[in-house]
Structures are given as C-alpha cells and as structure tokens.
Amino acid sequence: MNARTTELLERRYRLIGKxxxxxxxxxxxxVRGEGVWLYDADDRxxxxxxxxxxxxxxxxxxxxxxxxxxxxxxxxxxxxxxxNILEYAARLISKFDDSLSMAMFACTGSEANEIALRxxxxxxxxxxxxxxxxxxxxxxxxxxxxxxxxxxxxxxxKNVKIFPIPDSYRALxxxxxxxxxxxxxxxxxxxxAEFENEGVKLAGLLICPEFAxxxxxxVPAGFLNKAVAHVRRAGGLYIADEIQGGxxxxxxxxxxxxxxxxxxxxxxxxxxxGNGHPISGVVAxxxxxDAFGEYGMYFNTFGGNPVSCAVGMAVxxxxxxxxxxxxxxxxxxxxxxxxxxxxxxxxLIGDVRAKGLxxxxxxxxxxxxxxxxxxxxxxxxxxxxxKGVLISRIGRGDNILKMRPPMPFSKDHAHxxxxxxxxxxAEL
Amino acid sequence: MNARTTELLERRYRLIGKxxxxxxxxxxxxVRGEGVWLYDADDRxxxxxxxxxxxxxxxxxxxxxxxxxxxxxxxxxxxxxxxNILEYAARLISKFDDSLSMAMFACTGSEANEIALRxxxxxxxxxxxxxxxxxxxxxxxxxxxxxxxxxxxxxxxKNVKIFPIPDSYRALxxxxxxxxxxxxxxxxxxxxAEFENEGVKLAGLLICPEFAxxxxxxVPAGFLNKAVAHVRRAGGLYIADEIQGGxxxxxxxxxxxxxxxxxxxxxxxxxxxGNGHPISGVVAxxxxxDAFGEYGMYFNTFGGNPVSCAVGMAVxxxxxxxxxxxxxxxxxxxxxxxxxxxxxxxxLIGDVRAKGLxxxxxxxxxxxxxxxxxxxxxxxxxxxxxKGVLISRIGRGDNILKMRPPMPFSKDHAHxxxxxxxxxxAEL
Numbered sequence: 001m002n003a004r005t006t007e008l009l010e011r012r013y014r015l016i017g018k019x020x021x022x023x024x025x026x027x028x029x030x031v032r033g034e035g036v037w038l039y040d041a042d043d044r045x046x047x048x049x050x051x052x053x054x055x056x057x058x059x060x061x062x063x064x065x066x067x068x069x070x071x072x073x074x075x076x077x078x079x080x081x082x083x084n085i086l087e088y089a090a091r092l093i094s095k096f097d098d099s100l101s102m103a104m105f106a107c108t109g110s111e112a113n114e115i116a117l118r119x120x121x122x123x124x125x126x127x128x129x130x131x132x133x134x135x136x137x138x139x140x141x142x143x144x145x146x147x148x149x150x151x152x153x154x155x156x157x158k159n160v161k162i163f164p165i166p167d168s169y170r171a172l173x174x175x176x177x178x179x180x181x182x183x184x185x186x187x188x189x190x191x192x193a194e195f196e197n198e199g200v201k202l203a204g205l206l207i208c209p210e211f212a213x214x215x216x217x218x219v220p221a222g223f224l225n226k227a228v229a230h231v232r233r234a235g236g237l238y239i240a241d242e243i244q245g246g247x248x249x250x251x252x253x254x255x256x257x258x259x260x261x262x263x264x265x266x267x268x269x270x271x272x273x274g275n276g277h278p279i280s281g282v283v284a285x286x287x288x289x290d291a292f293g294e295y296g297m298y299f300n301t302f303g304g305n306p307v308s309c310a311v312g313m314a315v316x317x318x319x320x321x322x323x324x325x326x327x328x329x330x331x332x333x334x335x336x337x338x339x340x341x342x343x344x345x346x347x348l349i350g351d352v353r354a355k356g357l358x359x360x361x362x363x364x365x366x367x368x369x370x371x372x373x374x375x376x377x378x379x380x381x382x383x384x385x386x387k388g389v390l391i392s393r394i395g396r397g398d399n400i401l402k403m404r405p406p407m408p409f410s411k412d413h414a415h416x417x418x419x420x421x422x423x424x425x426a427e428l
Numbered sequence: 429m430n431a432r433t434t435e436l437l438e439r440r441y442r443l444i445g446k447x448x449x450x451x452x453x454x455x456x457x458x459v460r461g462e463g464v465w466l467y468d469a470d471d472r473x474x475x476x477x478x479x480x481x482x483x484x485x486x487x488x489x490x491x492x493x494x495x496x497x498x499x500x501x502x503x504x505x506x507x508x509x510x511x512n513i514l515e516y517a518a519r520l521i522s523k524f525d526d527s528l529s530m531a532m533f534a535c536t537g538s539e540a541n542e543i544a545l546r547x548x549x550x551x552x553x554x555x556x557x558x559x560x561x562x563x564x565x566x567x568x569x570x571x572x573x574x575x576x577x578x579x580x581x582x583x584x585x586k587n588v589k590i591f592p593i594p595d596s597y598r599a600l601x602x603x604x605x606x607x608x609x610x611x612x613x614x615x616x617x618x619x620x621a622e623f624e625n626e627g628v629k630l631a632g633l634l635i636c637p638e639f640a641x642x643x644x645x646x647v648p649a650g651f652l653n654k655a656v657a658h659v660r661r662a663g664g665l666y667i668a669d670e671i672q673g674g675x676x677x678x679x680x681x682x683x684x685x686x687x688x689x690x691x692x693x694x695x696x697x698x699x700x701x702g703n704g705h706p707i708s709g710v711v712a713x714x715x716x717x718d719a720f721g722e723y724g725m726y727f728n729t730f731g732g733n734p735v736s737c738a739v740g741m742a743v744x745x746x747x748x749x750x751x752x753x754x755x756x757x758x759x760x761x762x763x764x765x766x767x768x769x770x771x772x773x774x775x776l777i778g779d780v781r782a783k784g785l786x787x788x789x790x791x792x793x794x795x796x797x798x799x800x801x802x803x804x805x806x807x808x809x810x811x812x813x814x815k816g817v818l819i820s821r822i823g824r825g826d827n828i829l830k831m832r833p834p835m836p837f838s839k840d841h842a843h844x845x846x847x848x849x850x851x852x853x854a855e856l
Contacts, residue, residue, distance in 0.1 A: 008509045015517040016732070017530055017714070019721025021507050029509040033502045051504065053729060059500055068496040072487055074461045075704035076479065079449050081436045081457040089443040102445055107535040107706040108730060110542075114568045118581075139726055140542045142569035152724040153546075271729055276503035278535045278706040278730035286445070293447025296580040298567055301481060301699060302536060302706035304444070 033058030055272030110138030251356030372397025461486030538566030679784030800825025
C-alpha cells in the first residue's frame with residue numbers, strides 16, 4: 001500500500017470510522033470514471049465489471065447534460081406543479097404491465113422498500129412479510145428486519161418469516177424440475193401457515209425476482225407463480241424489489257419479474273435509476289397508492305424533484321438510444337459462453353449463472369460436495385483488482401463472484417474480463 | 429384555474445395520485461428558479477419566502493458548477509477511497525463541538541434520523557424515544573412512529589413517549605420564566621418515569637432544537653439543559669434533529685442546538701445541506717459511530733458519493749463567501765421588526781417569533797383566549813400566493829405562518845414581503 005493510500009485510510013478512519021465498508025485488501029483510490037472505466041490517482045485504468053449504479057456508463061455525457069441543464073433551471077419539491085415528474089412517471093409506467101399504473105418517488109432503495117412495506121401493511125391490514133433466508137433489502141429499521149443475510153435487526157424481527165433461497169444448484173432435498181419449484185413454494189406456504197398459527201396476518205412476499213443478493217439464482221421452474229398464488233390466497237401482496245436488477249440489466253425484459261408470469265402488486269426501483277444520482281421509486285397498482293395516500297400524508301423533500309426526473313429520463317433515453325437491452329443479450333451471451341469455457345478448465349468453478357449483463361460464478365472446493373470456496377473467491381477478487389478488473393463476491397459462503405458491469409459493456413471489454421479471469425484462475 | 433393547470437392536475441392525479449401533497453388552492457406551476465425567485469409557466473415571478481432547501485438561493489451558479497464538474501468526473505459509492513468525502517466530513521465537523529468528531533452520510537432527513545435511531549437504540553441498549561406531542565421527523569416506518577403531529581403510525585407506537593411542546597406563548601399551567609422551563613422539563617422526566625414503569629429502557633430524546641414544526645417556539649429558559657440532564661441520568665442520548673434549521677439559518681450559530689448549552693450526542697442534517705441535491709448526514713460522538721459500525725454493516729449506495737460531497741462543499745463555500753449567517757442576523761432582524769409593527773396594527777397577530785431568517789407568525793381569533801385562527805391563516809397564505817409571495821403555515825391549529833426564505837434574502841426582499849403581508853392582512 002503506497003503512502004498516499006495509507007494517509008487516506010488514516011483520515012478516513014478518523015472522520016467516518018473504521019467500519020465504513022471498503023473494497024479490496026488494497027483499497028482503490030478512484031478519481032475519474034468514463035464509460036466502463038475507472039481511473040485511480042496514478043491514472044491507472046480499471047475495467048469496471050462491478051458497478052450497476054452507473055448503469056449507462058460512468059459520467060455519461062447525455063445524463064450529465066440533463067443534470068446540468070435542469071439544476072441550472074429549477075430544483076424544487078413536488079408540492080408545486082411541474083411537468084418533469086409527470087413525463088417521467090408516464091415513461092416509466094409505460095414499461096410495466098397495465099395494472100401497475102401509478103408511481104411514487106423517493107431517493108434511495110431503502111426508502112422505496114419502506115414505502116412498499118408501509119403500503120402493503122396498510123392495504124392488507126397485515127404485518128407479516130416473507131423474505132428469503134439470505135435477503136438484503138436496505139438499511140432502515142423496518143427494512144433491516146428483512147435483511148436475513150447480515151442485518152442484526154433481522155435476528156429479533158417478529159413480523160418476518162423466511163423461506164430457503166430457491167436455488168437449483170444447491171437444490172432442496174436433492175429435488176429437481178417441477179418438484180423442486182413445488183418444494184420451495186411449499187416452504188413459502190409453510191411460512192404463511194406459521195404466521196396464521198401466531199395470529200399474524202400476512203402483508204406480503206418481498207423478493208428480488210433475480211435473487212441477486214442470494215447469488216443470482218437459477219430459480220426452479222414454476223416456483224414463483226406457485227409461491228405468489230399461495231401469498232394471494234392468504235390475502236398478501238407480491239412485492240418485487242427490482243432495485244438491483246431493473247432497467248434492462250437482464251436484457252430480455254426491462255424488469256426481472258417479467259421473466260416469470262406473476263405480475264407484482266408493488267415494484268420498487270433504485271440504484272441504476274439515475275445513473276448514480278439519488279433517485280428511487282415505487283410503481284404499483286393505483287388502488288394501493290391511492291389507499292396509502294388516504295391513510296396518511298407521504299412527502300419526500302427530494303423525491304421526484306425536477307432534477308431527479310430529468311436525470312431519470314436521460315437514463316431512459318440512453319438505454320433506448322444505445323439499445324442497451326439488445327447489447328445485454330449479445331454481450332451477456334458472449335460473456336456467459338466464456339465463463340462456461342472457464343468452467344470446463346477450472347474445477348473450482350462449480351456453477352455459472354447469467355442473465356443479460358448479470359453474472360454469478362460459484363466457486364466450490366469440490367464439485368460433488370459443493371463446499372463453498374470463499375477463501376479462493378476472495379483471493380481471486382483481489383487478484384483481479386491488481387490486474388485492473390473490478391469484480392466482487394457474494395453468497396452465504398462468500399464464494400460467488402458477482403459481476404454487473406455498466407451496460408455499454410462491449411465484446412472487447414468482455415474479452416478483457418475473460419482473459420483476466422483465466423489468468424487469475426490459473427495463478428490461484 | 430387556467431386550462432393548463434387543470435390539465436396538469438388531471439395528469440398528476442392519474443400518474444402519481446390525488447393524495448400527493450400540493451400547495452395552495454390554485455396550485456403553482458413552476459418552471460424556473462433564481463436566487464430568492466421562482467417563475468411560473470407565464471414567467472410571472474414569485475418571491476420565495478418558504479423554501480429552506482435551496483438554502484443559498486435557487487440554482488446558485490457556484491453549486492451548479494460544482495455539481496456539473498464532479499458529475500462529469502466521477503460518481504461512485506464510498507467503498508473506494510476518494511478525497512471528497514474526507515474533505516467534506518472534515519469541513520462539516522469543524523462547525524461542531526469537538527466532542528462531535530465523526531460523520532456518516534445518507535440521502536434524506538428520514539435516513540439520517542433512521543441512523544440516529546438505530547445508533548441510539550444499539551448504543552444504549554434501550555428502545556424508548558421521547559419526542560414532542562407535535563413532532564415530525566420523517567417518513568419511514570420507525571421514524572413515522574415519532575411523528576405525533578400527523579403520521580398514522582404514531583398512534584400505535586409502543587416505544588415512543590411524548591411531552592408537551594415547550595411553548596412560552598401557550599405556556600403550561602400559565603407559568604413563566606424558570607418555573608415554565610422547569611415544568612416542561614418535568615414532563616420529560618415524567619415520560620422517562622413512564623418508560624421505567626413499563627420496563628422500557630430509554631434510548632434518547634429526539635428534538636428539533638428550534639421546535640420548527642411545532643411552530644418555531646420560543647423555548648422557555650432553562651428547559652433544554654434540564655431536560656437533557658434528566659435524559660442523561662436515565663442513560664439516554666440527546667439527538668438534535670437539525671434537518672430543518674441547520675446550516676446557519678438562525679444566524680447566530682451554525683446549528684440550532686448551539687443556542688443552548690446542551691451539546692447533543694448525535695446531530696442529524698439534511699434539507700439545505702445540498703441546496704436541493706439529495707444529501708443528508710449524521711455528525712456524532714466517534715464512540716457512538718464506531719460502536720454502531722461494530723454492531724452491523726451500514727452502507728448507503730448514494731450516501732457520501734463524490735458528487736454529493738462536492739455539492740455539500742460548494743454550499744459551505746457560498747454560506748461562508750457570501751456571509752449568509754451575518755445576512756440572516758441583519759435581514760432577519762429587519763423582518764422581525766417589521767412583523768412586530770404589523771402585530772401592533774392587526775389584532776389577528778397573536779405572537780411573532782423569529783430566529784435569523786426563520787419566522788413564525790401566530791394568528792389568533794382573540795389575543796386573550798389565543799384561539800387559533802387557522803381559517804384566516806389559510807386565506808392569508810393563498811392571498812399572498814396570488815400577490816406573488818410564497819409562504820406556508822404550520823401548527824396544531826394550522827394557524828402559524830411559516831417563513832424560511834433562501835438565505836440571500838435582502839432588505840429589499842424583506843420590504844416586498846412586509847408590504848405584501850400588510851396588504852393581505854388589511855384585505856382579510
């Protein structure tokens with residue numbers, strides 16, 4: 001670690017604390033970003049295969065221009081009339097099923113999930129929420145209670161039940177096919193039954209349709225439709241947390257829930273929505289938003305302001321103008337093929353999962369026992385950083401490589417990624 | 429209401445719902461802002477005497493330039509090293525007592541109060557929070573429970589106790605002077621005792637030191653020091669919510685809590701912090717932030733990013749460069765004198781309260797009974813809007829005119845405000 005990094009770390013520890021999360025054994029001091037590239041203080045470039053927030057590329061000029069133009073013109077709250085929020089809401093809603101016809105805006109994913117929680121609990125009259133046993137949905141008190149993955153509040157949560165992550169790779173009871181989907185859906189039904197036994201009325205099921213934090217799971221066939229049917233029968237709502245995987249990342253659709261038949265009652269949006277500008281939102285059934293509005297005043301000082309909405313629209317412009325969904329399918333397929341070739345070469349790679357430009361590579365000490373190779377995953381992520389390629393890892397065993405590059409990721413970039421992975425696996 | 433406004437309203441109701449809050453009987457369609465002025469779609473100008481978020485003036489060029497420069501250069505989360513967050517944290521912390529030496533960043537006031545709540549509850553091992561009986565601290569589930577003013581969750585809150593707003597105008601039991609401060613502090617002690625009886629350990633007292641939502645109260649002498657002493661004796665923390673009144677609005681100090689002797693353990697910041705850009709933060713004792721960090725990972729995707737910090741620093745530059753605290757004292761005093769002259773002229777004005785560029789004018793049907801004149805206040809706010817001056821009203825009786833203009837408010841602007849008020853009171 002060089003002297004400058006050491007000095008920055010010392011200041012950081014003193015000013016914002018030692019526990020503020022930081023990536024890599026040798027933390028990266030970034031000063032500039034452009035497209036899929038980040039640059040450190042010595043002007044060394046890093047291929048960004050981690051950040052989904054700069055969705056259309058770091059510092060995209062069209063987004064920066066929209067930000068500047070609107071910030072120079074007007075930035076106020078939504079208790080005045082302004083066209084931006086209406087144009088943006090209309091464009092956003094047009095990407096969803098007709099039943100999801102109204103929007104609310106906030107600033108962060110945690111805030112969007114807070115709205116969804118308060119809305120679901122009010123509209124159903126229930127309190128019970130079902131999440132996976134390795135979930136993360138945000139950092140507020142109520143949302144932290146849903147964070148079975150690593151939020152301390154989740155330990156004491158009374159109105160939260162979990163079901164095992166619907167994973168085809170580490171399949172429940174060694175099942176497969178329809179039986180596996182059925183088995184996981186049964187676990188959701190079981191959580192509902194437990195709530196009933198305790199006299200807790202169900203409010204809903206809250207999941208990321210890609211199960212991204214859980215490891216970008218290959219969801220067993222039929223699982224989601226069956227689970228949602230159980231939830232609706234019990235009077236609950238289906239809330240899709242699209243904060244991580246939305247806005248076309250998976251290529252085939254704008255939203256992760258569109259891969260399955262089940263249409264959510266409430267969808268929450270965030271991270272890539274403003275390409276880094278703090279915007280989040282909820283798109284939901286109009287009757288739910290109206291009923292929540294009757295319940296009590298919801299106002300968010302910065303949510304839906306003209307600048308946020310101008311930025312949000314610029315992001316939609318670029319996604320459409322640069323055909324980034326199509327790119328996610330083409331380049332995503334190329335990367336997925338390359339990762340599967342690496343799997344044939346390195347026994348450490350137990351499973352490769354891909355959806356558009358979202359990839360998970362699960363490292364295992366042994367392909368039969370599937371013992372998570374968390375240590376190797378950590379060394380690999382750090383070796384990649386030293387080689388100039390930024391990725392991360394997730395999963396209960398910290399053994400799943402997580403890759404979600406900015407969307408203008410080309411085959412040339414994919415080639416760089418795959419070569420670096422090949423070298424790092426070889427050197428591990 | 430003209431055809432354009434009607435059309436905008438119709439689209440608004442359809443896209444974001446009828447209950448999204450909106451100001452004025454005839455809603456204002458704003459398209460442009462500059463300094464203390466807002467402009468509608470017909471280019472009519474309105475003197476902004478309401479908005480404290482565009483703190484250094486609408487679309488201030490120095491702030492927009494900093495936003496553009498950094499957004500063109502780099503915008504990433506804080507898990508990489510970057511100098512902006514360290515420079516901003518250091519500048520911010522330097523405005524506080526030495527005991528408040530560490531910062532955390534988020535995006536909204538609700539998020540800042542969420543951090544404060546989670547931190548206080550973890551660090552004390554208690555759950556009980558004491559707030560006033562007319563409080564608003566934000567819109568998340570846990571923070572809504574503190575919102576005795578009008579958040580529905582507050583009705584069922586188990587770990588929240590209230591005390592009567594410490595108001596010299598509508599004084600408790602007709603007391604005055606030290607006895608009044610003592611009496612209100614006793615009510616805080618009573619809330620602590622109730623928690624003890626119920627076996628709920630105290631986490632802290634959470635107040636806005638200006639009691640801004642309560643009506644910018646003239647706080648009885650000695651109240652706060654005595655109340656904080658009670659809280660500390662019971663093992664609780666003093667949390668100052670400076671989201672509305674911070675960053676020098678009151679002129680004499682940077683923060684509202686500095687008017688009293690008591691130094692908070694945790695301070696929450698927001699609204700004016702980024703002049704409209706979504707930034708919020710917590711400045712607290714280092715031992716509390718460290719202990720909260722040990723407890724569990726807190727990460728905020730957009731919080732403390734290089735763009736937010738560049739904007740935050742630009743706001744500090746303007747506050748200091750344009751001597752806005754000094755201006756708040758000079759112009760604030762001029763406005764306060766003018767309001768008191770109006771009070772001698774109109775019996776409707778029961779009380780005038782002022783702190784720097786923050787004003788509350790309490791309208792009463794009768795100066796002896798002090799019956800709130802909410803209807804007249806509503807008519808006055810709408811008449812002012814028709815005259816081109818934007819103000820609002822607050823208070824349990826909706827009878828308190830609330831005025832918090834952008835800080836570069838001059839004596840000329842003050843003259844316009846006072847003349848418009850004079851005319852509107854005369855015509856009421």
